[in-house]
């Protein structure tokens with residue numbers, strides 16, 4: 001069952017965004033007895049944030065808000081992890097089944113209605129950027145989303161303090177665009193990322209247990 005939580009984090013490393021990697025995986029709890037190694041859960045789809053399928057390297061801008069004018073920013077071109085997971089899913093989302101989305105970053109305001117409309121019943125995510133409005137991308141609607149069970153993991157105060165001490169780091173494991181960090185800082189940030197991403201969550205929900213080892217984060221409130 002731990003793979004349900006690890007897969008989106010691994011997918012985030014495949015991102016084409018030079019700064020922020022996001023991974024999303026959709027699982028469904030099958031009514032029938034089929035088994036693929038994860039009990040009654042079966043994989044519906046997965047994705048990460050990337051430029052449109054078929055695009056070539058360098059075809060689209062890679063800048064974020066702080067670097068270039070609106071026309072040349074990445075936001076309007078990158079397809080979000082959740083959008084890719086929904087668009088390229090290999091199974092239908094069935095009304096009668098419990099379908100869960102695991103995503104490494106808070107769903108943005110564009111993705112929230114898509115996720116709900118697709119029939120996802122549970123969302124497992126983090127509080128990364130939750131409540132923020134960055135102009136081109138905002139994260140305001142997730143909090144008030146109704147009709148979907150939300151499980152949100154927040155950084156523990158210990159991990160947050162360590163994170164602040166270690167300075168900024170990149171969620172996708174890439175080196176920041178403007179200047180490389182010293183090797184020591186990179187190693188320290190890498191260890192911190194591993195600690196924070198390796199969190200323990202025990203959630204009894206709809207008859208299954210989600211259990212990830214080595215907690216660096218704590219379970220947040222169950223909302224919605």
Ligand SMILES: Nc1ccn([C@@H]2O[C@H](COP(=O)(O)OP(=O)(O)OP(=O)(O)O)[C@@H](O)[C@H]2O)c(=O)n1
Nearest residue numbers: 017020022049064065078080081105106107108
């Ligand atoms: N639920 C989400 C939220 C964001 N993204 C992706 O995450 C990246 C944007 O991350 P964000 O942290 O919002 O922007 P930054 O690049 O960090 O911008 P800033 O410097 O303004 O913080 C984009 O590739 C976007 O496609 C995603 O796939 N799924």
